[in-house]
Amino acid sequence: MTQLSNFQKIIDDFLEQEQYDPKYWTPHEILARLIEELGEVARIINREYGPKLPKPGEEIEELSNEIGDILYGLACLANIEDINLDEAMQSAIHKAKTRDKNRFPRKSD
Amino acid sequence: MTQLSNFQKIIDDFLEQEQYDPKYWTPHEILARLIEELGEVARIINREYGPKLPKPGEEIEELSNEIGDILYGLACLANIEDINLDEAMQSAIHKAKTRDKNRFPRKSD
Amino acid sequence: MTQLSNFQKIIDDFLEQEQYDPKYWTPHEILARLIEELGEVARIINREYGPKLPKPGEEIEELSNEIGDILYGLACLANIEDINLDEAMQSAIHKAKTRDKNRFPRKSD
Amino acid sequence: MTQLSNFQKIIDDFLEQEQYDPKYWTPHEILARLIEELGEVARIINREYGPKLPKPGEEIEELSNEIGDILYGLACLANIEDINLDEAMQSAIHKAKTRDKNRFPRKSD
Numbered sequence: 001m002t003q004l005s006n007f008q009k010i011i012d013d014f015l016e017q018e019q020y021d022p023k024y025w026t027p028h029e030i031l032a033r034l035i036e037e038l039g040e041v042a043r044i045i046n047r048e049y050g051p052k053l054p055k056p057g058e059e060i061e062e063l064s065n066e067i068g069d070i071l072y073g074l075a076c077l078a079n080i081e082d083i084n085l086d087e088a089m090q091s092a093i094h095k096a097k098t099r100d101k102n103r104f105p106r107k108s109d
Numbered sequence: 110m111t112q113l114s115n116f117q118k119i120i121d122d123f124l125e126q127e128q129y130d131p132k133y134w135t136p137h138e139i140l141a142r143l144i145e146e147l148g149e150v151a152r153i154i155n156r157e158y159g160p161k162l163p164k165p166g167e168e169i170e171e172l173s174n175e176i177g178d179i180l181y182g183l184a185c186l187a188n189i190e191d192i193n194l195d196e197a198m199q200s201a202i203h204k205a206k207t208r209d210k211n212r213f214p215r216k217s218d
Numbered sequence: 219m220t221q222l223s224n225f226q227k228i229i230d231d232f233l234e235q236e237q238y239d240p241k242y243w244t245p246h247e248i249l250a251r252l253i254e255e256l257g258e259v260a261r262i263i264n265r266e267y268g269p270k271l272p273k274p275g276e277e278i279e280e281l282s283n284e285i286g287d288i289l290y291g292l293a294c295l296a297n298i299e300d301i302n303l304d305e306a307m308q309s310a311i312h313k314a315k316t317r318d319k320n321r322f323p324r325k326s327d
Numbered sequence: 328m329t330q331l332s333n334f335q336k337i338i339d340d341f342l343e344q345e346q347y348d349p350k351y352w353t354p355h356e357i358l359a360r361l362i363e364e365l366g367e368v369a370r371i372i373n374r375e376y377g378p379k380l381p382k383p384g385e386e387i388e389e390l391s392n393e394i395g396d397i398l399y400g401l402a403c404l405a406n407i408e409d410i411n412l413d414e415a416m417q418s419a420i421h422k423a424k425t426r427d428k429n430r431f432p433r434k435s436d
Contacts, residue, residue: 051349064193068197068198089116090177093116101127107128144358160431229423245372245376283422286414292398
């Protein structure tokens with residue numbers, strides 16, 4: 001079993017071992033990468049659920065790959081900023097279960 | 110220890126139990142939420158590392174919270190699309206270690 | 219009548235006159251700003267057309283303002299990169315009328 | 328001379344004449360398209376100014392084209408929402424000259 005924070009460590013170890021220079025991109029560069037990947041997710045969603053007909057010959061990269069790339073980018077940003085992604089996720093789930101709990105319609109409404 | 114896929118199940122169980130209608134937002138709605146959260150990340154990065162002086166009285170929401178919200182949104186999208194986030198992350202790490210391994214400068218360069 | 223390229227010049231003159239240092243943000247910083255503004259657009263679209271109930275007391279900034287901010291950011295980026303926005307728009311319209319013309323369903327279909 | 332609002336009308340006339348069904352994408356679909364195009368801008372910025380080495384054989388679409396596509400998408404969204412883009416741009420410039428005027432460092436600082 002691998003936690004999110006283990007993934008963070010695996011990535012940090014890999015970048016260290018490869019001796020990349022710089023080891024991490026800057027936050028602005030990672031952000032640019034994240035919007036690029038989210039743009040790929042958007043393209044796939046508009047193909048799957050939207051009005052756009054595919055360009056002939058154009059391949060749709062798998063949504064799973066694009067989401068994986070976003071996770072990778074978030075892990076890099078979190079490593080730079082000393083953020084624990086397991087705690088970040090737990091906190092988001094906690095917020096959904098408390099503060100935001102009654103902001104959405106229910107079947108009984 | 111909690112895996113990413115466990116987080117996905119925790120979220121799915123919670124949404125089921127609360128009887129939200131619809132249980133999940135549509136992919137387009139989740140995407141809109143993801144760009145909103147990524148925009149919050151961008152705002153914080155421009156404050157921390159960029160040229161923008163803060164508006165008086167304006168609060169910076171913690172980067173960790175915003176990243177947590179993105180993880181939550183990705184988990185919802187993955188649940189709809191039947192994607193395993195642990196596999197997505199492992200696959201992204203594998204790609205960094207193989208296909209993309211030599212695309213970045215090293216200290217020895 | 220004001221063309222897009224006139225707006226670009228008005229902005230450039232203003233930044234020059236104010237003696238900002240640096241005169242322009244870097245492309246990465248402008249990009250971060252654009253993501254932030256597009257995130258605001260997304261928030262409004264999810265409110266107007268989506269499932270999310272507003273937080274009590276939360277104000278929705280007008281969509282027109284957010285779109286104006288995106289136009290302003292694009293003009294800055296175009297000024298740095300020596301891009302004429304009128305030509306960019308004309309070229310996009312030309313592409314819609316030619317290359318992409320038959321990629322969308324019609325009433326007669 | 329062509330104003331932004333003229334571009335809006337040219338696009339509206341074109342979509343009407345072609346009898347597309349639906350005439351406009353939904354706001355969520357246009358948003359997804361805008362994210363996709365902004366992602367392309369990000370990819371180019373990371374190539375031009377960032378650390379990423381290009382993939383062999385990969386072509387960089389011209390930044391001007393991507394910005395043009397964003398302008399086109401914004402014009403469609405503005406048409407649906409009955410927003411005048413000239414006024415939106417003027418308002419953003421006005422805000423830069425008044426409310427935000429002293430939020431950035433000057434050469435004299």
